[in-house]
Amino acid sequence: MLKYIVSFTEMIDILQKFWQKQGCEILFPYDIEMGAGTFHPAVIFGVLKQNLVKIAMLQPSRRPQDARFGINPNRVYQHHQFQVILRPIPNNIQQIAIESLNAIGLTIPDKDIRFIEDNWQSPSLGASGLGWEVRCNSMEVLQFTYFQKIAGKPLKEIVVELAYGLERIALISQNKSHVNDLLWSSTEKYENIRMFYENEWSKAAFQGYSAMYLQKQFDLYEFEIENLLKKKLHLAAYEMFLKLSHTFNLIESGGELSVQQRAQLIKRTRKCANLCLQLYVEGENE
Amino acid sequence: MNNQNNLFFFVMYEEIPVLAQQNVLQQVSQLVNDWFTKYKVEVEVILHxxxxRMLVELPNLPQTLHQKDEIIRGPRTHVSQNILNKFLDKNNCDMQFVFEKDNFYYAVKKYDMLNLQNEIANLCKYILNGLSWSTSMRWNSEVYWSRPVRCIGAYWNDQHINFDWYDLQSSKFMFDSLLTRNIIEATSANHALSQLLNIGRYANHEHRKQKLQKEIDTILLNTNYSLHDDADEVINEINYIVEAPYVYLVKMKKSFANLPEIIRRTVMVQHQQYVPLMNKKTLADAFIAVANYDVNKDVFAHQSNLTLEARFNDANFFWTEDCNSSLKDYDTILQKIEIYKNLGFVYDQKMRLQKLVPNILQDIYKNITNHDDQLILCEKALQYYKIDLPMKTVYEFDSLEGEIAALYAEHFKKYEIAQIIRNYTNIDNFELYFNTQQFDKELKNKICNISAAIGIASRMDTLVGFFGVGQMPTGSSDPLGLRRLVYEILQLLPYCKVSLVDIEKNIYQLYQEQDIALEKSSLISFIDQCSKRHLENLNYKPFVITIAMKYAIPCRLYVSNKLQNILFDDLHSSFVTLYNRLNGFHISHSDDISINLQSLYDLIFQDEITFQNLSDLLNESFCNMNEKMSDKLRLQDNVLILQKMCKPIHNFIDFCFIEKHDQKHQICALFTKLQEILFFYVAI
Structure with missing residues (x-):
């Protein structure tokens, strides 16, 4: 008997239902470019809140540096992350995470699921935590982080963050060799749905954008963030920060940054994030 | 009977990171012995x-513990009874054990005999609280853990000990793993080890390593493959991240043979923890992957292959793009990459080096009339300077920074340039190359001279620049790694007959051409401090360093500059000149002191050097020198001086032969150090 293959979209559905059962509120993806689901405002501001947080959501994530014109088996300009944030942290969270992987076809002991020490950090958010990259048969499929610091400051109560790399999970669960071969749904392949964008974005990331224009855009976003923060509009400022962060990623993919220039831009990006988040925290405390 | 008691204590974590595993035995032993110190009991700690998981066994513990009486000084004897009573209450002492001495009350504090079994819970908690982790986080108001603890338990002589630790209660059993949670009931460490072994789990680090090694050896035995030199490192790493190792041979479907071998090995070892295999002298189309369960072999192999293929594909994507870019393309990008704010662009630095390095080479070759080919090679090598910065492969493989530029040169069959790049970017490479005998001597000298000249000049340029824009390191902070740069210059100097002062002067001038005004006294002082530290790191005795700094500082790095004179072909004359100069003598012929340098070199290069023949040679040389010096100078204390010179050299030989294990390395280290010491004793 042929084994039923769970498609990419069905997998998202299974994850949403799994986490819904765990008491999570399922949110929608945010409609601004971002490099990872962590940047979703609900995640960032949820982490900063001082009460219960239980949310999960799909978030398309754009990483210009990962653009490969659709030729790499598992790396693409825009992949999909499924993000889960929990506080308080259940005592058996590691087990729950494994159960969630089992639910989408990554089962122990059929598959070698391994927790490899990888303490996550995001320099631009000034965020860090202890955790692992979770590998299934050697491929990284999930980032598991005990989130402990944001905007450079320790959190009063830690949060657990799970970030599933959906394309890679699907590669394993569907046992495919290339992301293009994945079943997007029961009728369509990933390639047909996504590759048109991948090609164009890859060209743009490596050769398309004008470095000068991006640099100016970066400066403008930075200016706008300060302007909005003066008016205490932290969420609007944070949206500008997301754009600034994506602009930085585009500048970086152009490959014309020295180590020092990169460090300077990251410092400026982090400063903007810190300002937005600190204003929010001050508001919360009031 | 009293010492036949056994404590078994176990802890299961979500994960114990590698570094923590490496340190945990030392930490637990320390904690246990600290806890027992007051009872004057020494305890053996067995840890798996x-x-x-961590399984701790403390065998042969006493049944009871007794803390020695303690004498506590109390208040002065003239105080009221009330105050004395308060003192006794506070210290839990009895009035019958109070005595007076020198106008003070003293109380003898008596301790009850303790039943150790009743203290086990406290001991276990003491260990758990005391473990400190290099990377940790606060899990509650008091405890820092590396990762959450999920299961604890203890047995005293097979009897379960009940205790709580924060939200955990001691358990009677542990699990096979926290994910599968099959119960393992064990009352001692050996019992636990054997039960775990029955289900293929190796909780003991050494047993696990043996199992890994045995399975790998079996694979090698049944194939034509062998292990690469760096296999040990990755096997060790794997041993820290699995408990139930299952070793699989995986054949690659696609080999990516066009990718340089070092890139492929880096992917396997650093990114994936796969063990690369060699087929004769090249990387095989197969590797070893280790799973932590008895998984479906075919699926595991297929997906490991897929993961590696994706990684190789990625590397190939960047590498192909890098190779398709020309030196001119890289120059265009280097013109836009800033070194640092106000310091101009990397391309400017490249231009400065193109003026500076040939001057250094002119100094090196001042006695050789025709060295045009060296200058041409140097100019070509400098065209590759810093091209790795804009190369895309470096983004994925930052550990290969520098090496990537060499690989690029090799890709275009510029092997000499590749070696020069390897040498000036990585001093260890340089020294390895310098000390290898298999190359043509003339070519090797040429490559070494150019490498050292570029290496020193580029580092000096960076130093001058950063000091020029006020980015000097402070006592505690050196974010730009400038100290490391100075140490590297000091390492390179002996290989290059140049004056650091001249290089510096030239760089100042080149910066001034760009209207960058620089102030240099702080840099001079910084280099001096680093020189001192460098000598300390080389384990010179303090008085030698004091003298070195006294003589060396005014002309900075004098020692190293002189040292390189000694190191190369002028040992005789340098030795004599220095000796004479410092002693006010006026003899200048090297024949006057005959340390038979040629014999020494011959021994070294023929690999025939032994402690005995080196020692004999030195003795003979010094006797010879002593005779000649006495004869010519009639200096009464000459013999004493020479004896003084011999002693530390012999001491050093002893030291060196004990410290170093690798024969070649040993000899080179010995030889280098010997010459340094010779110099210092001459300088004294």
Whole structure:
């Protein structure tokens, strides 16, 4: 008997239902470019809140540096992350995470699921935590982080963050060799749905954008963030920060940054994030 | 009977990171012995650790513990009874054990005999609280853990000990793993080890390593493959991240043979923890992957292959793009990459080096009339300077920074340039190359001279620049790694007959051409401090360093500059000149002191050097020198001086032969150090 293959979209559905059962509120993806689901405002501001947080959501994530014109088996300009944030942290969270992987076809002991020490950090958010990259048969499929610091400051109560790399999970669960071969749904392949964008974005990331224009855009976003923060509009400022962060990623993919220039831009990006988040925290405390 | 008691204590973590596993035995032993110190009991600690569990066994413990009486000084004797009572209450002492001495009350504090069994819970908690982790986080108001603890338990002589630790209660059993949670009931460490072994789990680090090694050896035995030199490192790493190792041979479907071998090995070892295999002298189309369960072999092999293929594909994507870019393309990008704010662009630095390095080479070759080919090679090598910065492969493989530029040169069959790049970017490479005998001597000298000249000049340029824009390191902070740069210059100097002062002067001038005004006294002082530290790191005795600094500082790095004179072909004359100069003598012929340098070199290069023949040679040389010096100078204390010179050299030989294990390395280290010491004793 042929084994039923769970498609990419069905997998998202299974994850949403799994986490819904765990008491999570399922949110929608945010409609601004971002490099990872962590940047979703609900995640960032949820982490900063001082009460219960239980949310999960799909978030398309754009990483210009990962653009490969659709030729790499598992790396693409825009992949999909499924993000889960929990506080308080259940005592058996590691087990729950494994159960969630089992639910989408990554089962122990059929598959070698391994927790490899990888303490996550995001320099631009000034965020860090202890955790692992979770590998299934050697491929990284999930980032598991005990989130402990944001905007450079320790959190009063830690949060657990799970970030599933959906394309890679699907590669394993569907046992495919290339992301293009994945079943997007029961009728369509990933390639047909996504590759048109991948090609164009890859060209743009490596050769398309004008470095000068991006640099100016970066400066403008930075200016706008300060302007909005003066008016205490932290969420609007944070949206500008997301754009600034994506602009930085585009500048970086152009490959014309020295180590020092990169460090300077990251410092400026982090400063903007810190300002937005600190204003929010001050508001919360009031 | 009293010392036949056994404590078994176990902890399961979500994960114990590698570094923590490496340190945990020392930490637990320290904690246990600290706890027992007041009872004057020494305890043996047996510990087994894997990435998820720690099994601690304390055998042969006493049944009871007794803390020695303690004498506590109390208040002065003239105080009221009330105050004395308060003192006794506070210290839990009895009035019958109070005595007076020198106008003070003293109380003898008596301790009850303790039943150790009743203290086990406290001991276990003491260990758990005391473990400190290099990377940790606060899990509650008091405890820092590396990762959450999920299961604890203890047995005293097979009897379970009940205790709580924060939200955990001691358990009677542990699990096979925290994910599968099959119960393992064991009352001692050996019992636990054997039960775990029955289900293929190796909680003991050494047993696990043996199992890994045995399975790998079996694979090698049944194939034509062998292990690469760096296999040990990755096997060790794997041993820290699995408990139930299952070793699989995986054949690659696609080999990516066009990718340089070092890139492929880096992917396997650093990114994936796969063990690369060699087929004769090249990387095989197969590797070893280790799973942590008895998984479906075919699926595991297929997906490991897929993961590696994706990684190789990625590397190939960047590498192909890098190779398709020309030196001119890289120059265009280097013109836009800033070194640092106000310091101009990397391309400017490249231009400065193109003026500066040939001057250094002119100094090196001042006695050789025709060295045009060296200058041409140098100019070509400098065209590759810093091209790795804009190369895309470096983004994925930052550990290969520098090496990537060499690989690029090799890709275009510029092998000499590749070696020069390897040498000036990585001093260890340089020294390895310098000390290898298999190359043509003339070519090797040429490559070494150019490498050292570029290496020193580029580092000096960076130093001058950063000091020029006020980015000097402070006592505690050196974010730009400038100290490391100075140490590297000091390492390179002996290989290059140049004056650092001249290089510096030239760089100042080149910066001034760009209207960058620089102030240099702080840099001079910084280099001096680093020189001192460098000598300390080389284990010179303090008085030698004091003298070195006294003589060396005014002309900075004088020692190293002189040292390189000694190191190369002028040992005789340098030795004599220095000796004479410092002693006010006026003899200048090297024949006057005959340390038979040629014999020494011959021994070294023929690999025939031994402690005995080196020692004999030196003795003979010094006797010879002594005779000649006495004869010519009639200096009464000459013999004493020479004896003084011999002693530390012999001491050093002893030291060196004990410290170093690798024969070649040993000899080179010995030889280098010997010459340094010779110099210092001459300088004294």
């Amino acid at each position: 650790v894997s990435h998820i």
